């Protein structure tokens with residue numbers, strides 16, 4: 255009897271403990287599922303659910319729901335747990351750190367590029383980053399692989415190969431022209447300098463590439479990298495300003511000139527030379543390295559006065575802009591989100607849009623801009639086009655009656671879309687293929 259009672263107590267305790275464990279496990283699973291589902295709905299609403307380039311693909315048959323990938327990802331809410339398995343949330347925000355891939359204990363993650371529905375165009379390059387056109391190279395994110403460290407490495411490797419292949423001549427023709435001064439372009443310029451090449455580097459904007467566009471607060475995750483003429487940079491977590499300061503100091507120390515605000519418009523081959531045309535001049539070179547990233551070039555309006563310093567194509571630090579009369583040009587999400595941010599700081603904001611209505615906005619932005627217009631925080635002028643930008647004003651032409659209005663103005667932000675980087679590559683003659691979800695990093699078990 256005593257033994258029976260003892261057994262009964264032991265079994266009861268075991269059952270209670272097991273039930274508690276099961277209860278808390280199920281509760282936690284349900285909470286994270288609910289949270290992830292809510293985030294997925296929001297991501298779908300905001301148009302961030304569908305991947306645009308690199309992204310993780312989870313094998314649900316092998317995933318054990320450890321959550322290691324969720325904790326390893328340095329970006330926010332790319333992954334979550336749903337029904338005890340990993341699930342992608344804001345796939346379009348993935349920048350390809352690959353931390354999820356490395357963290358998964360059962361190799362259930364593959365890093366893919368593009369999807370079945372949405373292909374990603376990539377240039378053909380060989381293992382030396384040379385394209386189908388001999389002596390034209392492509393390095394960095396435009397080649398498909400994201401991340402600062404990869405861009406730095408590829409820029410350096412491409413130039414090492416160019417140095418081997420180049421026949422140097424004592425004439426005025428440049429050995430190399432580099433297009434773009436992001437991480438890949440900067441590292442290739444350093445390698446070119448190290449090898450005494452007679453080279454030029456053009457940047458349509460300012461140095462730093464995509465990094466220069468990061469929000470000031472963003473923590474930049476990186477891995478140690480080897481910068482030519484500098485050596486090892488042992489950084490894991492850094493900031494945009496620290497990285498850009500580092501690049502600037504190395505560039506200055508090595509007397510490298512980066513031709514900023516000089517956009518390469520065309521590259522044409524004649525015999526064994528390349529003729530490069532920019533918005534400022536024409537140049538000749540024996541080789542070309544294209545490191546233009548994937549952001550593309552902002553589309554310009556082509557109106558008088560657009561070159562003025564008060565005209566911008568991106569909004570970096572809205573909190574620093576106050577008490578100004580601002581015109582935001584465009585009717586997409588970037589234009590509307592920027593106008594809403596600027597209106598928070600006692601600025602007088604007018605949105606000029608050439609169409610009749612906002613037809614391609616995220617639902618949340620439609621609601622927010624309507625509220626801002628109703629409460630007179632923002633003025634929206636549909637069917638209007640900027641025709642001239644003056645020092646203290648801007649001329650808007652109205653489509654309906656063709657009248658022109660001059661309004662006072664301090665700053666202009668233009669969000670008129672962009673020219674795709676792959677179009678530029680095609681114009682040079684580089685072969686492009688579309689990738690429909692092909693793995694870039696995969697494990698044999700997948």
Ligand SMILES: Cc1cc2nc3c(=O)[nH]c(=O)nc-3n(C[C@H](O)[C@H](O)[C@H](O)COP(=O)(O)OP(=O)(O)OC[C@H]3O[C@@H](n4cnc5c(N)ncnc54)[C@H](O)[C@@H]3O)c2cc1C
Nearest residue numbers: 394395400401402434436437438458463464475518546547
């Ligand atoms: C939101 C976000 C967060 C990220 N976070 C991280 C992170 O934490 N860690 C990390 O390692 N990576 C991160 N990345 C990825 C990283 O920024 C990119 O992989 C990297 O900057 C690619 O370098 P790149 O030199 O190939 O291209 P880019 O940095 O894009 O530079 C290309 C440059 O070429 C210029 N250019 C383009 N066309 C022309 C032309 N016709 N003439 C002249 N110049 C031209 C552009 O203006 C640009 O400056 C992030 C990316 C994003 C979008």
